[in-house]
Amino acid sequence: NAGVTQTPKFQVLKTGQSMTLQCAQDMNHNSMYWYRQDPGMGLRLIYYSASEGTTDKGEVPNGYNVSRLNKREFSLRLESAAPSQTSVYFCASSQRGGRYEQFFGPGTRLTVL
Protein backbone atom coordinates (compact mmCIF):
# COMPACT_ATOMS: atom_id res chain seq x y z
CA ASN A 1 0.00 0.00 0.00
CA ALA A 2 1.28 3.45 -0.89
CA GLY A 3 -1.00 5.11 1.70
CA VAL A 4 -1.59 8.78 0.89
CA THR A 5 0.33 10.22 -2.06
CA GLN A 6 0.60 13.86 -3.09
CA THR A 7 1.91 15.56 -6.20
CA PRO A 8 3.90 17.65 -6.75
CA LYS A 9 6.39 17.63 -3.87
CA PHE A 10 7.60 21.17 -4.58
CA GLN A 11 6.17 24.03 -6.61
CA VAL A 12 7.05 27.67 -7.22
CA LEU A 13 4.37 29.95 -8.64
CA LYS A 14 4.15 33.60 -9.54
CA THR A 15 1.37 35.71 -8.07
CA GLY A 16 -1.82 35.20 -10.04
CA GLN A 17 -0.92 31.80 -11.48
CA SER A 18 -3.16 28.81 -10.86
CA MET A 19 -2.37 25.23 -9.97
CA THR A 20 -3.93 22.04 -8.67
CA LEU A 21 -2.48 19.89 -5.92
CA GLN A 22 -3.31 16.24 -6.31
CA CYS A 23 -3.96 13.71 -3.53
CA ALA A 24 -4.82 10.03 -3.69
CA GLN A 25 -5.26 7.30 -1.07
CA ASP A 26 -5.44 3.54 -1.49
CA MET A 27 -6.85 2.63 1.94
CA ASN A 28 -10.53 2.79 0.92
CA HIS A 29 -11.10 5.66 3.36
CA ASN A 30 -14.32 7.64 3.20
CA SER A 31 -13.00 10.95 4.50
CA MET A 32 -10.26 13.15 3.05
CA TYR A 33 -8.79 16.48 4.18
CA TRP A 34 -6.56 19.32 3.05
CA TYR A 35 -4.43 21.23 5.60
CA ARG A 36 -1.86 23.95 5.40
CA GLN A 37 1.04 24.18 7.83
CA ASP A 38 2.74 27.47 8.57
CA PRO A 39 5.48 28.16 11.14
CA GLY A 40 4.01 28.64 14.60
CA MET A 41 0.45 28.02 13.37
CA GLY A 42 0.21 24.26 13.53
CA LEU A 43 -2.15 22.64 11.05
CA ARG A 44 -5.14 24.55 9.71
CA LEU A 45 -7.95 22.78 7.89
CA ILE A 46 -8.73 24.19 4.46
CA TYR A 47 -11.44 21.82 3.19
CA TYR A 48 -12.60 18.32 3.90
CA SER A 49 -14.75 15.67 2.29
CA ALA A 50 -16.61 13.39 4.65
CA SER A 51 -17.56 11.05 1.83
CA GLU A 52 -17.48 10.81 -1.94
CA GLY A 53 -19.64 13.54 -3.43
CA THR A 54 -19.49 15.93 -0.47
CA THR A 55 -17.10 18.72 0.45
CA ASP A 56 -17.14 21.25 3.29
CA LYS A 57 -15.17 24.33 4.24
CA GLY A 58 -12.70 24.22 7.06
CA GLU A 59 -11.04 27.00 9.01
CA VAL A 60 -9.23 28.76 6.11
CA PRO A 61 -11.04 28.07 2.78
CA ASN A 62 -10.66 31.48 1.11
CA GLY A 63 -8.66 31.36 -2.12
CA TYR A 64 -9.04 27.59 -2.53
CA ASN A 65 -11.41 25.15 -4.21
CA VAL A 66 -11.57 21.37 -3.96
CA SER A 67 -12.89 18.45 -5.95
CA ARG A 68 -13.59 14.96 -4.64
CA LEU A 69 -13.08 13.23 -7.96
CA ASN A 70 -13.90 9.74 -6.64
CA LYS A 71 -13.37 7.84 -3.41
CA ARG A 72 -9.58 7.76 -3.91
CA GLU A 73 -8.80 11.27 -5.08
CA PHE A 74 -9.22 14.74 -3.58
CA SER A 75 -7.65 17.74 -5.31
CA LEU A 76 -7.00 21.28 -4.10
CA ARG A 77 -6.99 24.17 -6.57
CA LEU A 78 -5.53 27.63 -6.21
CA GLU A 79 -7.22 29.78 -8.86
CA SER A 80 -5.07 32.89 -8.44
CA ALA A 81 -2.11 32.30 -6.16
CA ALA A 82 -1.05 34.93 -3.62
CA PRO A 83 2.15 35.16 -1.53
CA SER A 84 0.02 34.51 1.58
CA GLN A 85 -0.58 31.01 0.21
CA THR A 86 3.10 30.13 0.52
CA SER A 87 2.93 27.14 2.82
CA VAL A 88 3.29 23.39 3.15
CA TYR A 89 0.10 21.58 2.16
CA PHE A 90 -0.84 18.20 3.56
CA CYS A 91 -3.54 15.84 2.43
CA ALA A 92 -4.93 13.30 4.89
CA SER A 93 -7.52 10.54 4.91
CA SER A 94 -9.40 8.53 7.52
CA GLN A 95 -12.24 6.16 8.08
CA ARG A 96 -15.41 7.83 9.29
CA GLY A 97 -16.12 7.68 12.99
CA GLY A 98 -14.62 8.86 16.23
CA ARG A 99 -12.18 6.01 16.82
CA TYR A 100 -10.04 6.44 13.76
CA GLU A 101 -6.84 8.32 13.10
CA GLN A 102 -5.87 10.34 10.06
CA PHE A 103 -3.15 9.21 7.67
CA PHE A 104 -1.05 11.96 6.12
CA GLY A 105 0.71 12.39 2.81
CA PRO A 106 4.31 13.66 2.56
CA GLY A 107 3.27 17.24 1.75
CA THR A 108 3.65 19.78 -1.05
CA ARG A 109 5.92 22.74 -0.43
CA LEU A 110 4.49 25.71 -2.32
CA THR A 111 6.17 29.08 -2.75
CA VAL A 112 4.30 31.98 -4.33
CA LEU A 113 6.52 34.84 -5.48
Next chain:
Amino acid sequence: GDSVTQMEGPVTLSEEAFLTINCTYTATGYPSLFWYVQYPGEGLQLLLKATKADDKGSNKGFEATYRKETTSFHLEKGSVQVSDSAVYFCALNTGNQFYFGTGTSLTVIP
Protein backbone atom coordinates in the same frame (compact mmCIF):
# COMPACT_ATOMS: atom_id res chain seq x y z
CA GLY B 1 -15.89 24.73 21.01
CA ASP B 2 -13.69 21.70 20.79
CA SER B 3 -9.95 22.33 20.96
CA VAL B 4 -6.53 21.04 21.95
CA THR B 5 -3.92 22.96 23.92
CA GLN B 6 -0.40 21.65 24.12
CA MET B 7 2.76 22.80 25.78
CA GLU B 8 4.67 25.36 23.80
CA GLY B 9 8.22 24.69 22.80
CA PRO B 10 10.84 24.47 21.83
CA VAL B 11 12.01 21.81 24.26
CA THR B 12 15.70 20.87 24.44
CA LEU B 13 16.79 17.81 26.40
CA SER B 14 19.97 15.83 26.85
CA GLU B 15 20.02 12.23 25.68
CA GLU B 16 18.50 9.81 28.24
CA ALA B 17 16.48 12.58 29.94
CA PHE B 18 12.81 12.16 30.83
CA LEU B 19 10.30 13.77 28.50
CA THR B 20 6.86 15.15 29.23
CA ILE B 21 4.83 17.15 26.73
CA ASN B 22 1.54 18.37 28.18
CA CYS B 23 -1.72 18.23 26.27
CA THR B 24 -5.19 19.19 27.46
CA TYR B 25 -8.40 19.18 25.51
CA THR B 26 -11.91 20.58 25.44
CA ALA B 27 -14.57 18.47 23.81
CA THR B 28 -18.20 17.51 24.11
CA GLY B 29 -18.90 13.82 24.07
CA TYR B 30 -16.18 11.19 24.10
CA PRO B 31 -13.35 11.98 21.69
CA SER B 32 -10.45 9.76 20.72
CA LEU B 33 -7.01 11.21 21.41
CA PHE B 34 -3.81 10.95 19.40
CA TRP B 35 -0.16 11.91 19.38
CA TYR B 36 1.48 12.45 16.01
CA VAL B 37 5.17 12.97 15.25
CA GLN B 38 6.62 14.96 12.35
CA TYR B 39 10.25 14.56 11.34
CA PRO B 40 11.89 17.33 9.29
CA GLY B 41 10.61 17.49 5.74
CA GLU B 42 7.99 14.78 6.28
CA GLY B 43 4.28 14.43 6.92
CA LEU B 44 2.71 13.59 10.26
CA GLN B 45 2.86 9.99 11.45
CA LEU B 46 0.67 8.50 14.13
CA LEU B 47 2.70 7.80 17.26
CA LEU B 48 -0.01 6.47 19.58
CA LYS B 49 -3.70 6.73 20.33
CA ALA B 50 -6.36 6.13 22.98
CA THR B 51 -10.04 5.80 22.21
CA LYS B 52 -11.63 5.88 25.67
CA ALA B 53 -11.02 7.13 29.18
CA ASP B 54 -8.19 5.43 31.13
CA ASP B 55 -6.77 3.87 27.96
CA LYS B 56 -3.00 4.05 27.69
CA GLY B 57 -1.47 4.35 24.25
CA SER B 58 2.15 3.32 23.80
CA ASN B 59 4.68 3.00 21.00
CA LYS B 60 8.49 3.18 20.67
CA GLY B 61 8.88 3.88 24.40
CA PHE B 62 6.37 6.75 24.36
CA GLU B 63 3.22 6.58 26.49
CA ALA B 64 0.12 8.69 27.09
CA THR B 65 -2.93 8.02 29.26
CA TYR B 66 -6.42 9.35 28.45
CA ARG B 67 -7.48 11.16 31.65
CA LYS B 68 -11.10 12.24 31.45
CA GLU B 69 -11.14 13.79 34.91
CA THR B 70 -8.34 16.21 34.02
CA THR B 71 -9.10 16.31 30.26
CA SER B 72 -5.45 15.53 29.57
CA PHE B 73 -3.33 13.25 27.38
CA HIS B 74 0.27 14.03 28.30
CA LEU B 75 3.06 12.40 26.29
CA GLU B 76 5.94 10.81 28.23
CA LYS B 77 9.13 8.93 27.50
CA GLY B 78 11.55 7.70 30.11
CA SER B 79 14.79 8.10 28.17
CA VAL B 80 14.91 10.17 24.98
CA GLN B 81 17.32 9.60 22.14
CA VAL B 82 18.75 11.96 19.52
CA SER B 83 16.51 10.23 16.98
CA ASP B 84 13.43 11.46 18.89
CA SER B 85 14.13 15.02 17.76
CA ALA B 86 10.95 16.05 15.92
CA VAL B 87 7.75 18.05 16.29
CA TYR B 88 4.97 16.39 18.30
CA PHE B 89 1.27 17.14 17.82
CA CYS B 90 -1.59 16.27 20.12
CA ALA B 91 -4.95 15.75 18.38
CA LEU B 92 -8.52 14.70 19.04
CA ASN B 93 -11.28 13.21 16.93
CA THR B 94 -14.83 14.06 17.99
CA GLY B 95 -16.34 11.87 15.29
CA ASN B 96 -17.19 14.92 13.22
CA GLN B 97 -13.90 16.78 13.20
CA PHE B 98 -10.21 16.47 13.99
CA TYR B 99 -8.51 19.15 16.08
CA PHE B 100 -4.73 19.56 16.38
CA GLY B 101 -2.54 21.36 18.84
CA THR B 102 0.05 23.79 17.52
CA GLY B 103 2.93 21.34 17.93
CA THR B 104 5.91 21.09 20.30
CA SER B 105 9.39 20.99 18.84
CA LEU B 106 11.78 18.65 20.65
CA THR B 107 15.55 18.65 20.20
CA VAL B 108 17.63 16.00 21.93
CA ILE B 109 21.34 16.73 22.24
CA PRO B 110 24.00 14.04 22.73
